[in-house]
Structure formats: C-alpha cells, structure tokens
Amino acid sequence: MKIGTRKSRLAMVQTEMAAEAIKTAFPSVPIEINGYETKGDQQLNRSLAAFGSKGAFTKELETAMLEGRIDLAVHSAKDLPVELPEGLTVGAVLQRGDSRDVWVSLRKEFSEIEACRGKVIVGTGSLRRALQIRQMCNGVEIRDIRGNVPTRLKKLSEELFDGIILAAAGLKRLGYLSDACDETGCFEAEGQTFFYEILPKEQFFPAAGQGIIAVETRQHDCEDCMQAIHDEQTWQMFLAERAFLKAIGGGCNEAAAVDAAVDEEKMTVRARYAADGAHMKEISVSGTRYGDRMKDRQMAVDLGCRAAQKLQSGKVYLIGAGPGDTGLITMKGIEALKEADVVVYDHLASASLLNETKDAAEWIDAGKFAGNHRMKQSEIEQLLIEKAMAGHVVARLKGGDPFIFGRGGEEALALTAAGIDYEVIPGVSSVYSAPAYAGIPITHRGKASSFHVITGHEDPAKGESSLDYDILAREEGTLVFLMGLSRLRQISDQLIEKGKDARTPAAVIASGTTARQRCVTADLSRIAETAEEASIQPPAILVVGDVVNLKEAVDWQQPGPLSGRKILVTATEIIARPLAEYIRRLGGEPVVMSLIGVKGQEMSSIKAVLTSPGKRWLVFTSRNGVRFFFEQMKKEQVDIRSLGDSRIAVMGAGTRKELENWGCYADLVPEQSCSESLAKALCAHAEPDEAICLFRAEEASDVLTKRLWEKQYRVVDIPTYRTEIMWKKRELLGEMLEDVDAVTFCSASAVSAFVQMTEGHDLVAKTICIGPVTAQAAKKEGLHIDKVAEQYDLEGLTEALCAILSQ
Numbered sequence: 001m002k003i004g005t006r007k008s009r010l011a012m013v014q015t016e017m018a019a020e021a022i023k024t025a026f027p028s029v030p031i032e033i034n035g036y037e038t039k040g041d042q043q044l045n046r047s048l049a050a051f052g053s054k055g056a057f058t059k060e061l062e063t064a065m066l067e068g069r070i071d072l073a074v075h076s077a078k079d080l081p082v083e084l085p086e087g088l089t090v091g092a093v094l095q096r097g098d099s100r101d102v103w104v105s106l107r108k109e110f111s112e113i114e115a116c117r118g119k120v121i122v123g124t125g126s127l128r129r130a131l132q133i134r135q136m137c138n139g140v141e142i143r144d145i146r147g148n149v150p151t152r153l154k155k156l157s158e159e160l161f162d163g164i165i166l167a168a169a170g171l172k173r174l175g176y177l178s179d180a181c182d183e184t185g186c187f188e189a190e191g192q193t194f195f196y197e198i199l200p201k202e203q204f205f206p207a208a209g210q211g212i213i214a215v216e217t218r219q220h221d222c223e224d225c226m227q228a229i230h231d232e233q234t235w236q237m238f239l240a241e242r243a244f245l246k247a248i249g250g251g252c253n254e255a256a257a258v259d260a261a262v263d264e265e266k267m268t269v270r271a272r273y274a275a276d277g278a279h280m281k282e283i284s285v286s287g288t289r290y291g292d293r294m295k296d297r298q299m300a301v302d303l304g305c306r307a308a309q310k311l312q313s314g315k316v317y318l319i320g321a322g323p324g325d326t327g328l329i330t331m332k333g334i335e336a337l338k339e340a341d342v343v344v345y346d347h348l349a350s351a352s353l354l355n356e357t358k359d360a361a362e363w364i365d366a367g368k369f370a371g372n373h374r375m376k377q378s379e380i381e382q383l384l385i386e387k388a389m390a391g392h393v394v395a396r397l398k399g400g401d402p403f404i405f406g407r408g409g410e411e412a413l414a415l416t417a418a419g420i421d422y423e424v425i426p427g428v429s430s431v432y433s434a435p436a437y438a439g440i441p442i443t444h445r446g447k448a449s450s451f452h453v454i455t456g457h458e459d460p461a462k463g464e465s466s467l468d469y470d471i472l473a474r475e476e477g478t479l480v481f482l483m484g485l486s487r488l489r490q491i492s493d494q495l496i497e498k499g500k501d502a503r504t505p506a507a508v509i510a511s512g513t514t515a516r517q518r519c520v521t522a523d524l525s526r527i528a529e530t531a532e533e534a535s536i537q538p539p540a541i542l543v544v545g546d547v548v549n550l551k552e553a554v555d556w557q558q559p560g561p562l563s564g565r566k567i568l569v570t571a572t573e574i575i576a577r578p579l580a581e582y583i584r585r586l587g588g589e590p591v592v593m594s595l596i597g598v599k600g601q602e603m604s605s606i607k608a609v610l611t612s613p614g615k616r617w618l619v620f621t622s623r624n625g626v627r628f629f630f631e632q633m634k635k636e637q638v639d640i641r642s643l644g645d646s647r648i649a650v651m652g653a654g655t656r657k658e659l660e661n662w663g664c665y666a667d668l669v670p671e672q673s674c675s676e677s678l679a680k681a682l683c684a685h686a687e688p689d690e691a692i693c694l695f696r697a698e699e700a701s702d703v704l705t706k707r708l709w710e711k712q713y714r715v716v717d718i719p720t721y722r723t724e725i726m727w728k729k730r731e732l733l734g735e736m737l738e739d740v741d742a743v744t745f746c747s748a749s750a751v752s753a754f755v756q757m758t759e760g761h762d763l764v765a766k767t768i769c770i771g772p773v774t775a776q777a778a779k780k781e782g783l784h785i786d787k788v789a790e791q792y793d794l795e796g797l798t799e800a801l802c803a804i805l806s807q
Helices: 009-025 059-066 127-136 149-157 168-173 223-229 232-247 293-312 331-339 351-356 377-389 408-418 430-437 469-474 485-497 527-533 546-550 573-585 606-611 623-636 640-645 653-661 675-685 703-710 727-737 748-757 772-781 794-805
Strands: 002-006 032-036 072-076 088-093 101-105 121-123 141-143 163-167 184-189 192-199 213-218 256-262 266-273 281-288 315-320 342-345 362-365 393-398 421-425 451-455 478-482 505-510 518-523 540-544 566-569 589-592 596-600 616-620 646-650 691-697 714-725 742-745 766-769
Touching (some): 002 059, 009 032, 009 072, 009 149, 009 223, 032 059, 059 072, 059 213, 088 232, 101 149, 101 168, 121 149, 127 141, 127 256, 149 163, 149 192, 163 168, 232 256, 256 293, 266 293, 315 331, 315 377, 315 408, 331 393, 331 421, 342 377, 351 573, 351 589, 351 727, 377 408, 393 408, 430 478, 430 505, 430 540, 469 485, 485 505, 485 527, 485 540, 505 527, 505 546, 540 546, 566 573, 573 589, 573 623, 573 794, 606 623, 606 640, 616 623, 623 691, 623 714, 646 675, 653 794, 703 714, 714 748, 742 748, 742 794, 748 772, 766 772
Parallel strands (some): 002 032, 002 072, 121 163, 315 393, 315 421, 342 362, 342 393, 451 478, 616 646, 616 691, 742 766
Antiparallel strands (some): 088 213, 101 192, 184 192, 256 266, 478 540, 505 518, 505 540
16 A cells, blocks of 8 residues: 655654554555655745645645555645545544644743734744734734744744744644643754743634644545544544635635534534634534434534634624714714724714725615615615625614614514624614703603603504504603604694693704704694794604703703804815814814825835935925824834934924824924915925925825925925725715705815716805815816815814804
C-alpha cells in the first residue's frame, strides 16, 4: 500500500500515525510512504490568500492518486479544499487531536497574549487568526509568515516577529509539547527557549478540521482498511465544520472559524465569520443527537449549514424614530442607524435621522403616512427578510415607537417565522411627548392617575369597531387618541353620547415636538369644530381630560428668534452638527441633509513633510482638513511632537476649534474667514524661507495658492480630502424643500450639489450663505442668495438666519 504525503516533518509524522493505525488492523499489509512537494510548499513567497481555495497543499497528491502512483493521501483536514476532484473521497479520519491554537513568543514579557498590545508584531498567514488576534489585542501589527513549523520557529528566533500562532496539534505531534502540558509554559526547539500559551477556544475559534488527520482515497477503494481506522465522532465534527465552510463558499484561508463539539446527547457548532473580511460575527447552534449514525451525520451537516446561514444573513433593527424632534431618538437607535447597510423608513417628521447613516447605506422609502402607502405591509415585511437574507444589516425606522400602533409586532413575527435575527429598539412615543411639548402632562395628581391610548384609525377590514365607548366615557384618566383627526367629530360625539361630560377639556396637537407643532384646545363638544377652523392637519393626536387645563400654567417652551422655523442644513456632518445646535438653541428645527460626502485622499507621507529640512507653516482651511490630517498622522504613527517646528494657520473659528480638539492651538487666524484674508495674513507673518503646506480639499479654489505664489512663497498643496455629491438624497431633498423656511450653505461644493440636485424645482425658501466665497459660487451657478453672513462663521450664519427670517 503506497501512501502519499507532503515532505514536511509534521506531514510525515501524521502519515506515520495513519500507517501505524493501518498496520495495527492489517499487520500483513506492506506500507510505503512517498513524499511530495506541493505548490504551497514551493511558493513560500506567496500568501495563502493568493492560492484561494484550490488545494495549495493537496493537488499534487490527488493527481498521483488519480494516476495510480499512490493508493492513499494523508492530509491535515484543514488543508483540504471543500470540493474534491471527481473520483476521490475522504475515506477515513483519525481521532481528533487538540484543535486549539497556541501563542508562541521568544520573549518572556510576551509569553501571554493579553500582554501584547500596541506595537507588537504578530506573524501569521491566516486571516482567521489575524482577525481574532486583533479582537483580543487591539493595535497589534500583523505580518505574513509562511513555512512549516520548524521554519516558522526559526523566523521567530531571528526576531522577525514578537510572536506567532501555531496549531496545538502540530506542536504536540512534533514533540514540542506533551499531550498533558500546562496551558502556559515554555519548550525547547531550534536551540532556543520559546514561551507559549494555549489559547482557549472560548476566545479563539479554530479552523474547520483543525487537529483532524484525513485520509483521502479513490472512491470505493480500500474500504475495509478505511473502516478499520475511522473515528465516527471525529467524522461528525468533520462533516459539520466542512458543511459550514462549504456553505459560506470558503476555503482553508477564509475569514472563518468553526468548532464542532459532540457528546452523548447533543452536537454544538460555534462559528465566526467576517463576510467583509474584517468584522467577525459569532453564532452557536446545537441539536439533539438521534443515536443513529446516519441521522447524526445528516444532523451534523445541517448544523454546519444552519450556522453558515445565520452568519451570512444580516440583522434587522426595528427602531423607534421618536415623535419628530430628532433629539428624542435613543442613543441606541442612532448607533443602529450608523451600522445599517439598508434603511427602510416611513414618512418621518425630520429627514435628519437619515443623515446619521453611512454614505453607502441604501435608503428605501416605505412611504407610510395618512392616505399614502407606497408599499403594502406585506411587501415591507418581505423586503426586510430579503435584505437580511442577503447579509445586510437593516434598520426599519418607524415614527414614534414601533410597538405602539406601528405594526412593528407584525414585522417582528414575520422575521421570527423567517429565522432572521432582529432587535427592537423602543422609541419615545407621541402619546406623551407631544402633550408634554404642548405643556400638557397626561397624568397629574388630583386630575389623572392613569392614561389610556386608543387608535383613532382602526383596521378598515374590521366589520365593526372594537372600541367600547361606554367604558372609555367612564374612564377618569386621560384619553389619548392617535391618528384620529379624520374621525374627530365621531370620536367626540360618541364619548358625549356614552356619558362623557361635554365640557371636558380637550386638545388637538398637530406635528408634535417639531417646529410645525400646533395645539388648539376647547371643550369636548367643540374640539372638532375648533380644529377644523384652525385648519389642523395630520399627523395629530386628541387629548381628552382635565390635564388639558394645565396647559397655560405649564407652557414651558420659551419662544426664540427661530421658533416655528424649519431650516435645511446642507453642510457636511462635521459642520452640520454644530450649526444644527445653534439653530436648536434659538428655537428652530434644523433639518440636516448633508448634500456632499467627504472622502479622505491618499496623501504623500505626512512624516516626510514634518521631518523635511527647514521651517514650515501648516495651513488648514476647514474642519475636515484638520480631521483627515490628524487621522493620517495616526495611520502613519507620527508622534504629535513632530509638529514642534511647525507653525499653524487656520481659517475660521470652527477650524480653530477642531484643531483644539486634537490638542493643538493655531498661531494664526485671519480676521475674515476667506482665502484672500488668509493669504494676506500669511504673507504678513511667514518668513521668505518658510514652506507653506496647505491641507485642504482636492477641489479647493486657487485663490490662496495664487496669492502666495505672487509673493514667491514655496507652497506645498496637499489634497487631504475630496467631496462627492450624495445623489441618493435627491428625491428626499425635493420633498424637504416644500416644508422648510430657509436653506443654509457653508461651502461652494454644497452650493454646486444643491443646484444640480434641485434642477427643475421652484425654491420658495430663503437662502443664506456663510460668506462671500460661497455666495460668489452661488452667483456663478445662478442661485439667488437672500442673505450673506457678515461674520464668516457659524455664529455669523445663525445671526443672518435670524435677520432674514424675522423680516
């Protein structure tokens, strides 16, 4: 019997283990072991990822078997591709060895992996190991390492790495570690002492098949021999882990880890997978064993496939957006929005929430509001399932709370039936928040010790109303009717008819918690008429009870110069946040819709700029320039002290503040936030031999560089970021323009994007620019500007807003 294997020492040891098992069962069978050199052994200059999943360590052996030169091939199971050549099969697996991984270091201070943080260099050619080591020790540097175990230990002894990760089974089979070794310790090899720590599988999942010796044969060949050496429990683990790997479409160097465990009662499969090659998700599935070999094998395959399906499918967040004021969404809701790949949203009081999503997120308008449903409920549910099954993280953004008349329960049931992972993130409900903003507490000692929430818009498929107005009329607590504006007269008449005092105070609150909030009050008998006379429009709620009389005394909202005004903020996120806060403080409602996204550019080495001979100025014209500069410093690991020989100039108070956030302070801030003023200030302060390094947008104007060149300065213009138009916001922008009082512009690029995205729209809202450069860009684009800030910063822009909207 001729057995083929790789020529490495470990491969030979494992083949001898298989040969010994065969000799024990069939003592008279002569055995010959032939060593082969595979492509993976020869091409050590290529990473494992470069080979893909096409059998870097098996192809030569399989060819020899198909040509009849060998009868069997012995492999480490984790090296086997998920698809074997036609005519070949895995005939047997030996009892599994230790499937854990081992951290090995030459230095005692790095003997335990938890101590390895910061600039520790870790050697591994496995993406699985690299991702998991980064989870355990943030900040480590991963470098590729290839070769067999002795080769890797030799590279470690040459101090090319601070530590490497090896398979425990390999170290034990080679005799470096004993089967009964401690979890931590040291061993001798290659004339060196190495320190080790066996990594627990709870923290560090193994590769599929790790620790298993697999014997590959021709189909229907050597069957008696294979049956004699085969271990059934290991085979079921092998089946589960291979099924998982195949289901994710992976190979031996996939960003995946899996561990199957079998006992007398059940099998458990724990797996990790990074679909994007960077962020690992984890899942665990289990099943009760049948006690029947064939059924248990099938269950193993099913569990592996189920683990893969769960990891590949995404997750759905059912998020309560709150009642309208964007400040009332929960922090958890915002975090989920930022994580989402897809956002399915209803008609929201403010589009600002969508601005929190990542640039690449897909937006889908489900369009559910009174009298206009772009999608049926069943279609929305199917959409959530399809997007999650495609592996996306889906945010289902619903006004108020998803489980309060929001049909969130129906969506949760549909997701449960489809086996989709989901999470409910409750929201602040208009039930109590809209009355609160109107100065009406819905419970109050001596007036109402309970409140009752009723839908004013029941399922039209119902034959008759399920509301018992007899009971509602007798309730002493506050009654809150949602979505009942179109039935206001019927509701009030029914309550009075069933015994509710016609003089009971009532209020109708429209667009609660937003700038457009309106509230009218009257006795129950007149509330419908009063709301109609005031032209109250949905969304609106009806509040009935004595607490309405508290409104005048609890009118806590103090009017500001921008009260009742909705202002569209078109700036990038870094500028939009502080501007929106200014607007809120003055009573306005900011609608944040960044029309341009910013992308960091590949910069020439900042380290080279900062260490070049001579003195220099570092010049920043925007917050984004500052942010991307310092992020690049971190990326290049440039010490902040490298800035010591540089002087810094910034344009505008916002840029100065962003610089201070990074722990630096400007040496020069021009009086006016414009290129002309900055150039004038630099020319007044810079020495002739000083370089002027500009860190700004790729498409920045040439005014600054021209003025500096005219004065013979050496200018280094470094594009730090570029802007991109966010075309996916075009439709939503058109809708928002119908409901805002003013539009603000903080850059020429925002003006350009706005003009392109609103072509064909009639603009009624007032337009305000932060300064003359932006205003000049608007003029070139043919956009009328109503007001230009006199002070070229966010405070000046806010003052201009107040001035134009008070006219």
